[in-house]
Amino acid sequence: MRLLLALMWCLHWLPLPLLGRFGDLVGAALFLVLRKRRHIALTNLRLCLPELSESERVTLARRHFQAYSRSVWERAILWWASEERLRRLIVVEPGVPLAEIAAGPTILLCPHFVCLDVAGVAVMLESSLCSIYVAQKNQAFDAVLRRGRSRFRPVRLFSRKEGVKPIIRAMREGLPYFMLPDMDFGDKDAAFVPFFGVPAATLTAPGRIAASTGAKVIPVVATFLPGYRGWRVRFYPAWDDYPGEDMVAAAGRMNAFIEDRVREAPAEYFWTHKRFKTRPEGEASVYSQS
Secondary structure (H helix, E strand, O other), rough: OHHHHHHHHHHHHHHHHHHHHHHHHHHHHHHHOHHHHHHHHHHHHHHHHOOOEEEEEHHHHHHHHHHHHHHHHHHHHHHOOOOHHHHHHHHOOOOOOOOHHHHHHEEEOOOOEEHHHHHHHHHHHOOOEEEEEEEEOHHHHHHHHHHHHOOOOOOOEOOHHHHOOHHHHHHHHHOEEEEEOOOOOOOOOOEEEEEEOEEEEEEEEHHHHHHOOEEEEEEEEEEOHHHHHHEEEEEOOOOOOOOOHHHHHHHHHHHHHHEEEEEOHHHHHHOOOOOOOOOOOOOOOOOOOO
């Protein structure tokens, strides 16, 4: 791992078009080698995008592996490049919502697109934040990841095991909560809500935290700019009348928003995650291989 991190440090000096194309090449190779992850991605695509032909889904899965690989290698720039270089490469639309953050509790809702770390950097160039952090098994990688995510502003990171209380305290102290809401963490504190028409265990925490704190929810999505020119981080308007009284309906609203964004950049969504791992009682796994 130390050798890999040393390689990444060396690669961060490359022009982004060269580094991006290197990531694409590695991703194309990984698509051929990582059979289990390829199966997961193709299963998700069959469930979510049945209107595509199988050959179209294979092409999309390959592009996803390339995008994911590229995002990993490009993290070297996020971790070690100068602030000036990052500001040149990250296009923020319309801008980090600093006035809304200052006005009261804020949830920055960031779905799992491969460039989500870029969204975090875009915020931290302007503001501190708090978020959930899962410690990495390798200590060297964990240290670099933590340092890379807090190099511009202090960041308060909490374990999922700590629950929501420290997050709510941090929000009330003025820190926006950078929340990654769309992974399958089991059926605890979740409801089965359609995602592309398929029941998916979906966290109700965004709605519950917004209700308990009066927080506004501002979605943010990071994607690649065309031509290896950098990244676009787009902040969307705060959701009106969210979450309402029905937390399941609020989760459905969130999933529908994410679906729309996925259709805009389908190769960049995190298809290699087992989004439908948890099934309603009596339903078999969708990922089993015969």
